[in-house]
Amino acid sequence: MYKAIINIYFISALFFSVFLFSVSADDIILVENEGITITGTVPTSQQISIVEKEQIENSSASDLADILHETLGLNIVRYGAYGNQTGINLRGFDSKRIAFLIDGIPANSSIDGRFDINQIDINSIERIEVIHGGSDSKYNVSGAFGGVINIITIKKQKKGLRLTASVSNTSVKPGKYRNRSGEMQEPHWEDLFDTQNYSLFAAYGGEAVSVTANFFANRAENHFIFLDRINRLRRKDNNEIWDTGAGASFVWELQDLTKLIYSANFYYSDSNFPMSGFSSRAGNQIDFSAKQSFMIDKPRIFHDDISAEFSFTWRFHKRDYTSPLDLTSIHYQNNLFVINRWNWYAGDLLILRTGADYSCIFLDSNDIGKHNGFNGGFYLTIEYKPVKSFLIIPSSKIVFSSTGSDNYAVIPKLGLLWNVTDNFSVKNNYFRNFKFPDFEELYWNSSAGSNTGGAAYGTGNPNLRPEDGWGADIGLTWKIIESILIECVFFAQSIQNSIHWFSRSGGIWQPENVGEAAIFGGELKTVLDIPVSIWRFKKITTSLSYRYLLSYLLSYGYTFDSNKRIPYNPEHTIYGSLDFSWDSGLLSFTGHYESLRYHDTTNWITLDPVFLLGLKFNQKIGNNLTAFGALRNILNTSYESFYDYPMPGITLTLGLRANLEFK
Numbered sequence: 001m002y003k004a005i006i007n008i009y010f011i012s013a014l015f016f017s018v019f020l021f022s023v024s025a026d027d028i029i030l031v032e033n034e035g036i037t038i039t040g041t042v043p044t045s046q047q048i049s050i051v052e053k054e055q056i057e058n059s060s061a062s063d064l065a066d067i068l069h070e071t072l073g074l075n076i077v078r079y080g081a082y083g084n085q086t087g088i089n090l091r092g093f094d095s096k097r098i099a100f101l102i103d104g105i106p107a108n109s110s111i112d113g114r115f116d117i118n119q120i121d122i123n124s125i126e127r128i129e130v131i132h133g134g135s136d137s138k139y140n141v142s143g144a145f146g147g148v149i150n151i152i153t154i155k156k157q158k159k160g161l162r163l164t165a166s167v168s169n170t171s172v173k174p175g176k177y178r179n180r181s182g183e184m185q186e187p188h189w190e191d192l193f194d195t196q197n198y199s200l201f202a203a204y205g206g207e208a209v210s211v212t213a214n215f216f217a218n219r220a221e222n223h224f225i226f227l228d229r230i231n232r233l234r235r236k237d238n239n240e241i242w243d244t245g246a247g248a249s250f251v252w253e254l255q256d257l258t259k260l261i262y263s264a265n266f267y268y269s270d271s272n273f274p275m276s277g278f279s280s281r282a283g284n285q286i287d288f289s290a291k292q293s294f295m296i297d298k299p300r301i302f303h304d305d306i307s308a309e310f311s312f313t314w315r316f317h318k319r320d321y322t323s324p325l326d327l328t329s330i331h332y333q334n335n336l337f338v339i340n341r342w343n344w345y346a347g348d349l350l351i352l353r354t355g356a357d358y359s360c361i362f363l364d365s366n367d368i369g370k371h372n373g374f375n376g377g378f379y380l381t382i383e384y385k386p387v388k389s390f391l392i393i394p395s396s397k398i399v400f401s402s403t404g405s406d407n408y409a410v411i412p413k414l415g416l417l418w419n420v421t422d423n424f425s426v427k428n429n430y431f432r433n434f435k436f437p438d439f440e441e442l443y444w445n446s447s448a449g450s451n452t453g454g455a456a457y458g459t460g461n462p463n464l465r466p467e468d469g470w471g472a473d474i475g476l477t478w479k480i481i482e483s484i485l486i487e488c489v490f491f492a493q494s495i496q497n498s499i500h501w502f503s504r505s506g507g508i509w510q511p512e513n514v515g516e517a518a519i520f521g522g523e524l525k526t527v528l529d530i531p532v533s534i535w536r537f538k539k540i541t542t543s544l545s546y547r548y549l550l551s552y553l554l555s556y557g558y559t560f561d562s563n564k565r566i567p568y569n570p571e572h573t574i575y576g577s578l579d580f581s582w583d584s585g586l587l588s589f590t591g592h593y594e595s596l597r598y599h600d601t602t603n604w605i606t607l608d609p610v611f612l613l614g615l616k617f618n619q620k621i622g623n624n625l626t627a628f629g630a631l632r633n634i635l636n637t638s639y640e641s642f643y644d645y646p647m648p649g650i651t652l653t654l655g656l657r658a659n660l661e662f663k
């Protein structure tokens with residue numbers, strides 16, 4: 001009964017505030033010189049990394065994971081080449097415990113908590129904002145143990161018409177290999193045309209209207225030579241993937257800086273996913289998703305010091321999976337998100353930020369059943385400067401959910417920022433993290449599937465408690481001179497009641513709140529940006545970062561003395577880049593090293609350390625064409641990102657991008 005009362009009260013209060021304040025939030029939609037950015041860059045206590053549009057275009061990347069891996073040095077876990085399941089790690093936490101946002105709207109799946117990176121057309125991305133750690137008080141979304149990754153696709157366009165089209169091909173190295181019968185086979189030279197990408201992007205900017213439209217398509221055979229576990233050369237197969245998607249956005253500017261923003265997109269893929277290793281068995285998965293979002297931004301409401309924002313988003317996703325044993329798993333997922341944020345700039349020393357979010361989930365699955373649920377929260381953040389150089393950011397959010405055994409919690413956070421000098425600052429954060437169980441963990445029922453023969457091999461647990469944790473970090477930023485930047489951060493986090501699946505008597509798998517872990521670490525990053533005049537080079541930029549991550553698995557009776565590590569968290573990660581730029585192009589070298597990783601909680605199965613070397617180039621041809629390319633895994637290293645799922649050796653991507661502008 002009380003859940004229904006909370007539900008009705010929340011909806012009424014939310015839409016009343018929408019009517020009262022008209023809506024829009026400074027942090028989500030800022031008015032800058034170039035227009036809407038759907039992000040904020042105001043001073044903050046959080047460690048934030050930004051990937052700009054130019055970096056995205058220069059990366060020659062195939063997906064979002066490649067961009068984050070090759071520009072920020074983030075750790076990723078892949079089940080193979082393009083289109084396969086891919087996870088991103090932040091501060092020791094996997095994708096289920098990272099909050100992914102698209103234009104400020106939550107994008108993690110309600111079914112399993114993950115985020116499908118393949119559904120994002122990287123050519124439509126204007127900017128990527130990464131908030132490291134669980135201290136986020138800007139978007140205030142739940143479940144962000146590792147941090148927040150906000151993918152910004154909407155931006156006010158400059159006046160005129162702009163058209164962009166690109167095409168690229170990725171080649172893998174052909175070679176002789178043994179088939180499943182052990183017979184030696186000749187090279188498949190068609191592997192030189194293994195993967196193709198096609199994309200179109202159009203943008204129009206007028207006096208009061210901005211419009212964008214994008215389309216992309218990928219074909220990936222994912223055939224490559226690799227070494228199996230007894231050092232025999234094999235050729236990957238049964239992993240063919242093709243996908244396509246399109247999107248559009250509209251921005252209308254009204255009086256008093258008010259903006260109406262509408263965006264929509266869809267995605268479709270047909271993918272074959274093989275079993276591990278060199279298995280001949282593969283499943284097939286068809287995905288279809290669609291999203292529509294409506295936003296109202298009003299930087300001034302009633303008074304110049306008050307702003308507000310409102311967004312309403314509907315997302316649909318259908319997943320149809322057929323296993324290698326011809327068992328079907330079909331999910332229909334509908335999500336509604338409503339977000340209302342407002343700010344009061346009470347003076348030069350005080351800003352009050354408050355808001356609420358609410359989401360409804362409607363799920364129809366032959367493995368999970370038909371279930372509905374809702375969750376959301378209210379928050380208040382205060383940004384106070386007792387003196388000009390010192391900023392205090394206390395924040396608190398009350399979150400609630402209709403599912404699980406614990407239905408509400410209070411999430412406090414505290415951020416401190418001290419600008420010691422104009423070039424040296426100290427950031428400090430203390431925070432609690434909280435994540436409600438997803439629908440798969442709560443309600444999975446494998447015997448419900450029509451093609452399983454009624455035999456159960458897994459069942460959910462509706463009595464699961466939310467995952468909970470605490471953390472803190474302290475960071476230093478020092479700009480020695482205009483061209484040298486040093487960043488250093490130390491962090492510690494804990495997690496309790498982490499949800500893990502394990503086999504009960506009778507071989508039935510079920511999730512329980514058995515997980516507990518502690519994570520300690522630090523990161524040191526230096527950036528050197530030097531203007532030069534050597535031959536054609538105008539600037540040399542070098543970046544080097546070292547990340548240390550010490551994780552302790554404290555579940556299953558383990559203690560600190562047991563010295564067990566969390567799977568897929570390397571203790572040492574080193575990333576470096578060296579860029580040479582000139583008036584019409586860029587040449588970039590990247591290196592990424594990860595130390596020993598563990599596959600299981602017992603730490604018996606290990607993945608060897610790996611070093612990946614890459615090379616990227618961009619060269620303008622005339623005024624409208626750009627040739628681009630990338631060599632990845634130049635050393636042709638044989639490695640696995642996820643146990644028993646080999647990764648490609650050396651690959652070569654070559655492409656051409658055309659840009660036309662009509663003023």
